[in-house]
Every structure is written in C-alpha cells, then in structure tokens.
Amino acid sequence: MxxxxxxxxxxxxxxxxxxxxxxxxxxxxxxxxxxxRRSQPSILRFRxxxxxxxxxxxxxxTDLYQDIHESNEARRSLALASRLVVLTPLGVSxxxxxxxxxVRAIVQSAGRPARARAxxxxxxxxxxxxxxxxxxxxxxxxxxxxxxSRTSRVVAWHFGAALDPGMGAKAxxxxxxxxxxxxxxxxxxQEVLESLLGSHLLVLTxxxxxxANVVSExxxxxxxxxxxxxxxxxxxxxxxxxGYFPAGDTEALAELLGRAEEQADxxxxxxxxCNALAPLVDPTRERESWRELLEELFGPATLVxxxxxxxxxxxRKDVRHGLxxxxxxxxxxxxxxxxxxxxxxxxxxxxEYYLPRAEREILExxxxxxxxxxxxxxxxxxxGSGTAVKTRIVLEAILRRHGSAHYVPVDIAGSVLVESSxxxxxxxxxxxxxxxxxxxxxxxxxxxxFPGAPRLVLWLGSNIxxxxxxxxxxxxxxxxxxxxxxxxxxxxxxLIKDRAVLEAAYNDSRGVTARFNKNMIVRMMRExxxxxxxxxxxxxxxxxxxxxxxxxxxxxxxxxxxxxxxxGLQVDFSxxxxxxxxxxxxxxxxxxxxxxxxxxLAVEHxxxxxxxxxxxxxxxxx
Numbered sequence: 105m106x107x108x109x110x111x112x113x114x115x116x117x118x119x120x121x122x123x124x125x126x127x128x129x130x131x132x133x134x135x136x137x138x139x140x141r142r143s144q145p146s147i148l149r150f151r152x153x154x155x156x157x158x159x160x161x162x163x164x165x166t167d168l169y170q171d172i173h174e175s176n177e178a179r180r181s182l183a184l185a186s187r188l189v190v191l192t193p194l195g196v197s198x199x200x201x202x203x204x205x206x207v208r209a210i211v212q213s214a215g216r217p218a219r220a221r222a223x224x225x226x227x228x229x230x231x232x233x234x235x236x237x238x239x240x241x242x243x244x245x246x247x248x249x250x251x252x253s254r255t256s257r258v259v260a261w262h263f264g265a266a267l268d269p270g271m272g273a274k275a276x277x278x279x280x281x282x283x284x285x286x287x288x289x290x291x292x293x294q295e296v297l298e299s300l301l302g303s304h305l306l307v308l309t310x311x312x313x314x315x316a317n318v319v320s321e322x323x324x325x326x327x328x329x330x331x332x333x334x335x336x337x338x339x340x341x342x343x344x345x346x347g348y349f350p351a352g353d354t355e356a357l358a359e360l361l362g363r364a365e366e367q368a369d370x371x372x373x374x375x376x377x378c379n380a381l382a383p384l385v386d387p388t389r390e391r392e393s394w395r396e397l398l399e400e401l402f403g404p405a406t407l408v409x410x411x412x413x414x415x416x417x418x419x420r421k422d423v424r425h426g427l428x429x430x431x432x433x434x435x436x437x438x439x440x441x442x443x444x445x446x447x448x449x450x451x452x453x454x455x456e457y458y459l460p461r462a463e464r465e466i467l468e469x470x471x472x473x474x475x476x477x478x479x480x481x482x483x484x485x486x487x488g489s490g491t492a493v494k495t496r497i498v499l500e501a502i503l504r505r506h507g508s509a510h511y512v513p514v515d516i517a518g519s520v521l522v523e524s525s526x527x528x529x530x531x532x533x534x535x536x537x538x539x540x541x542x543x544x545x546x547x548x549x550x551x552x553x554f555p556g557a558p559r560l561v562l563w564l565g566s567n568i569x570x571x572x573x574x575x576x577x578x579x580x581x582x583x584x585x586x587x588x589x590x591x592x593x594x595x596x597x598x599l600i601k602d603r604a605v606l607e608a609a610y611n612d613s614r615g616v617t618a619r620f621n622k623n624m625i626v627r628m629m630r631e632x633x634x635x636x637x638x639x640x641x642x643x644x645x646x647x648x649x650x651x652x653x654x655x656x657x658x659x660x661x662x663x664x665x666x667x668x669x670x671x672g673l674q675v676d677f678s679x680x681x682x683x684x685x686x687x688x689x690x691x692x693x694x695x696x697x698x699x700x701x702x703x704x705l706a707v708e709h710x711x712x713x714x715x716x717x718x719x720x721x722x723x724x725x726x
Contacts, residue, residue: 105293105317106162106212107138113391117398133527134158134401136189140181141171147181157531158401161185164314165336166239168198182206186401191315192339208397211340212317213390214324217294220302223259228365231303231327232262233296233318234310236271240264241332243274244309244357249284251358258284258361260307261299265290301325304371305364308337311351315340320385328374330360341381347374402529408550410542415516416631420671423628426683427668427675433684434624436570437543440517441627447620449491454616456608459566462713463596464494466720470711471501474560474722477592481506483555486562487544489513492524494564496531498594502560503532510536510555514547544579551586558590566598566718569653569689573699576689580703584725593705593723600690601717603647610645610654610688618643621656624685633669640664644682653689657682696721 111121127135127146135150137143140161150159161181163172168190171178182188182203190196193209223229234240245260252258262285266272275287291299300306306322306329313336320340322329331337332351341347347364349356363370383389419438426434440448452460481502486495492513502509511528515521518541525539540550561583568576583593610617621643628634644657660677667674691699693710696719700707706726712719 113394116391117395129153134160136160136162138162139164140167140178141175144177144181147184151184158186159184160187160189162189163195164191165312168195168314169312187397192336194335194339195314210390210393211384212315212320213385213387214321215387216324217297217301219298221298222302226257227259228257229303230258230260230305230307230361231300232260232307233264233300235264236266236268236275239310239312241309241311241352242271243278244354245307246278246282246285247354248358248361250282251355252362256362256365258365260285262287263291263296297321300327303327305330308332310334313337323378323381323385326379328371328378330364345377402526408538408540410540410546410550419631423632423668424671424673431684436686437516438624438627439620442517442519444620444623445490445517445520447616447623450616451620454612454614456612458609458717459598462718463564463720465713466711467494467497471497474498475501475505478558481509482558482560483510483512484560484562485512485547485554487514487547488567489515489524491520492528495562499532499535503534508534512538512540512554514540514542516543548582548586557588561593564596566596568595569598570686573689577699577702580705584704587725589725595721595723597696597719597721598690599717599719600652600692606647606654607645610656621658621685625658632671635667637664653687655684656686657684
C-alpha cells in the first residue's frame with residue numbers, strides 16, 4: 105500500500121513511475137527500495153548499473169528496529185543509499201551517526217472514506233488491521249477481550265490475511281470460541297477503511313512498527329487509537345499520548361479498552377488528541393515532503409524560457425505560411441513534440457541510421473582530448489540537446505579531468521529537456537544545469553545569461569545539415585561573435601557518401617522515419633484541428649545530387665482539400681504534390697573548411713569514424 109500511494113504521489117508530481125518486486129536493470133533516474141535487507145539484491149544491482157544513480161531506501165519496521173542492527177546486508181544498503189526515508193521523526197535515532205545526515209522523515213498520509221460501516225448500537229467496536237504475523241502480536245486484542253467484564257459491549261473486528269496457515273487456524277478457532285472477537289480475513293481495502301471509520305477504536309498491538317499506515321488512516325477517519333508503546337507509534341502520536349499500553353501486556357490492554365468504553369472523559373481525551381494530529385496525515389503534506397526530497401536529489405535544474413514566445417503561435421504562423429507557399433514546406437522544428445522526440449530516439453537505434461553510432465565512436469575516441477583543450481571545467485552549451493545520450497561521453501570526460509562543469513542544453517521539446525536535465529543532475533552531482541527551452545536563435549539571445557568562459561558549444565548529430573548552406577554559414581558567424589578566446593565549437597557534420605547508404609538511412613525498413621515524418625501532420629491535426637486524410641500521404645526521402653542533401657517530403661497520393669480550422673484556412677492538394685519537411689545537407693572535407701572560413705572560424709581538428717561516415721569538427725577563433 106505504501107508503494108502504491110508513493111507511486112501515485114510521484115506521478116502527480118509529473119514523474120513516470122514503475123512498480124517492481126525486484127529491480128531488473130531498467131534505466132531510471134531514481135530507485136526507491138522498500139526495506140533495507142529484503143531489497144538488498146535490487147539495491148546492489150542498481151548500484152552496479154550506475155554508481156552515481158539516485159537511490160532512496162525506505163525503512164519500515166523490522167528493518168529499522170531489527171535488521172540494521174543485526175544484518176550486514178541491511179547496513180550495506182544504508183551505506184549505498186543517497187537518502188534514507190523513515191516514517192516517523194523518531195526513526196532517525198535508530199540509524200548510525202554516520203548515516204543520519206541522509207535521513208528524511210515522511211509520515212504516511214491517508215484519506216477518509218465517503219461512508220462508514222457502522223457498528224451495531226449495542227456494540228463498542230475495536231478495529232484491528234494487520235496481517236497475522238508474529239511481529240504484529242495478532243491475538244493480543246482477542247485475549248484482552250476475554251478479560252473484560254461480562255457487561256462490556258466491546259467487540260473486536262480483525263482484518264488481515266493469515267500469512268502462516270497455523271495462525272489462520274488459530275484465528276478461526278478464536279473467532280468461533282470468543283464471541284467478542286471476529287477474524288474477517290483479508291478484505292478489499294475500501295471495506296476495511298469503511299469499517300474503521302464506523303468503529304470506536306483502532307487497536308494496534310505490534311511489537312515493532314516503522315510507522316503503521318493504519319494509524320494514519322485512523323487519524324484521517326477521526327478514530328481514536330490504542331497502541332502498544334513502541335517508537336513507531338510514539339513518533340506519530342507523541343510521547344504523552346494517553347492511549348498506550350506495554351507491548352505484550354494483555355491486562356493493560358484490557359484496562360484501556362474498558363476505560364475507553366466506560367469513561368467518557370478518557371475516550372474524549374483520546375479523540376481530541378487524535379483529531380489534533382489529523383493535519384499530520386494530510387496527503388498534501390506527504391506530497392510536499394516528496395517534492396522537497398526530489399529537489400534535494402536532483403536539484404532544481406534552472407529552466408529558462410526562450411524569449412517568451414508561444415510555440416502554438418509560432419506553429420500557426422509557420423503552417424499558414426508553409427501551406428500557402430509554392431512549393432509547400434514546413435520547418436523541420438515541428439517534428440519535435442513529445443511523440444516526435446520519441447520516434448527520433450527510435451530512429452537512432454535503427455541499423456540503417458548510421459549517424460548516432462558513428463558519432464558515439466568519434467566521441468569515445470576523442471572526448472578526453474577535447475576535455476584537455478580547456479584549462480578548467482567549461483560551460484557546455486548544446487544546441488538541439490534532445491535526450492543528451494551521446495553528450496554524456498563528453499560531460500564524463502570533462503568531469504573526470506576537471507571535477508566540475510556547467511551544462512546548458514537548448515531544445516524546443518520542453519518535456520524531453522526537463523527529463524534529460526533531471527537525469528543528468530542525478531547522474532552527475534558536480535554538474536550544474538541551466539536548461540533553455542527554445543531554439544538556436546534563443547541560445548544566441550540568452551548567451552550573456554549563461555555561466556562564463558571557457559565555453560564549449562556542441563552542435564552534434566549533423567543538425568547543422570538541416571540548415572541551407574548559406575543559413576549554416578550565417579548562424580555560425582553569429583555564434584562566432586559571441587565566442588571569446590579559448591572557447592570552442594564542436595560540430596557534427598555528415599559527410600558525402602554513397603547514395604544508397606544515404607537513402608537507406610532515411611527510408612528504414614521498419615518505417616519509423618515514415619512515422620516520424622507523418623507525425624508533422626498528426627501534430628497539425630491535434631493542435632490546429634487540421635482535417636488531413638493521413639492515409640492519403642506517404643513518406644518520401646531521396647538524395648538530391650544538385651544540392652548535396654537528402655530531401656524529406658510528405659507526398660499527397662490523391663487530391664484532397666484540407667480544412668485547418670484553427671486558421672480558418674482551406675488548402676487544396678493535388679495528387680503528387682508534396683510538403684517539403686526537411687533537408688539534410690552533406691559536406692565534403694573541402695566544404696567543411698570553406699564553411700568555417702566563411703563564418704570566421706578556424707578548423708582545429710576533424711575527427712571521423714573508421715568508415716568515414718561522419719566528421720566531428722572542432723572550431724575555434726584561430
């Protein structure tokens with residue numbers, strides 16, 4: 105139940121959450137492990153997969169009050185954790201002094217059901233909620249009811265599964281022989297909560313609890329609590345709470361049950377104390393505690409909005425202009441909504457799409473050399489950062505050499521930008537992150553707000569190829585104006601190669617690039633109410649020898665009229681007409697030199713992969 109509730113809270117904070125009984129090596133930014141000893145194999149696998157990953161270990165009952173004092177495995181989990189979560193403030197006192205700086209107390213929250221399953225008017229019902237386990241001392245309440253006076257109206261309803269067949273048989277026998285005790289077994293959660301709400305008391309008899317969720321549920325329901333005097337309850341109810349009895353003491357429990365039933369002032373004292381504690385278990389309080397903990401772990405990566413422009417307004421403008429143009433065309437930037445970014449990541453794994461593999465090879469071979477160019481950790485500005493997967497190679501080399509750096513990812517896909525920034529902050533605590541949600545021009549406009557020199561500008565993945573050649577020269581020239589001595593630009597540039605290799609890369613056998621291209625239409629349909637017949641368009645990509653670039657088009661297979669409702673626009677397409685969605689220019693070695701020279705930059709290194717498919721070019725002021 106704790107895992108389900110925490111997952112719901114984390115999702116409400118905007119995160120993707122997966123529940124697993126064991127960690128199997130999945131990629132994630134944060135692992136939350138419940139129980140130090142039982143989760144130790146998963147904790148070890150997670151640490152082996154990524155030594156710097158964020159790991160939260162939640163300590164409940166037996167691990168907090170028993171295992172961490174006796175088990176080497178549990179103590180090892182404490183040492184590996186980034187943070188430790190306990191369920192009451194008193195829990196911290198159980199931790200070794202060396203680990204207490206990691207501890208955060210998060211009291212479990214609960215909601216109040218809409219209706220109650222009330223007890224009969226003739227009964228004073230005490231509700232017991234907990235599986236039949238030795239640590240719960242599950243039959244203490246049944247034994248206490250046997251000591252009550254013959255006129256007592258106290259009855260005990262016990263909800264919980266028998267995890268041991270012997271205990272199940274014992275509960276059935278007690279239930280049949282003791283008219284004050286009913287074992288109801290495992291019931292739906294809602295039924296249990298409604299029964300609790302309709303009860304006079306919650307009785308907790310455990311020898312050990314980290315901070316029982318059922319106590320939080322009782323406080324939310326306004327039901328007074330009688331509990332064994334254990335740290336897990338004291339941490340929630342307080343040291344001076346009047347409803348404690350010594351753990352395992354049947355007579356003391358029977359006395360409290362009798363007083364609660366018979367003495368109105370004592371029952372009122374219990375009720376008043378519990379009502380005062382209700383704000384402690386408010387769900388908004390637990391949610392805020394998790395938000396603060398995540399901010400500690402990942403840091404609030406600074407997010408800058410580029411020039412305050414509306415993406416929706418820009419899309420409307422570009423679609424109107426592009427669909428009315430002859431020939432029709434749309435800027436490639438509109439590929440990259442959340443679905444487009446996901447599809448592009450899938451493209452990068454395809455066998456035909458050589459660019460990511462070639463660039464990874466280059467960066468792995470030369471990242472240390474690149475890091476050595478700088479006298480100290482540079483500010484790394486990346487244009488079109490995406491998920492920043494390859495960027496990690498460069499960042500890790502810089503951090504190995506210089507110990508710290510600052511990273512400024514620039515991207516138009518806001519959700520991808522935020523997610524990658526959080527992931528990097530988690531993986532590299534010494535890396536500062538200032539994310540810019542915007543385009544390349546926004547990067548130039550915000551340049552003075554980025555941390556200072558030296559700076560390394562990354563423009564990877566042959567993104568420069570999406571510019572017409574004159575536009576690429578112009579942009580590099582504007583970038584050069586902002587550089588200072590010692591700054592560098594690393595540009596990934598796709599090289600001229602065999603036509604068959606180029607065209608295969610943009611016409612993959614699985615059709616992922618086709619779906620990526622068509623996502624431009626899907627986006628117009630979703631965001632602008634455009635009434636395209638999507639089945640009437642097909643993907644086309646070919647190498648244009650004259651311009652030295654791959655052209656990507658959406659080809660209209662049959663005549664259709666498209667109503668773009670948000671623009672009040674109707675656009676006619678004839679059969680064979682297309683929308684030009686992307687150009688990807690390829691360069692020769694000579695063209696790379698000419699590009700840099702025209703922009704006022706000097707080529708310092710040209711690094712290529714073994715097959716000569718791609719070049720990563722280091723440029724400076726000369």
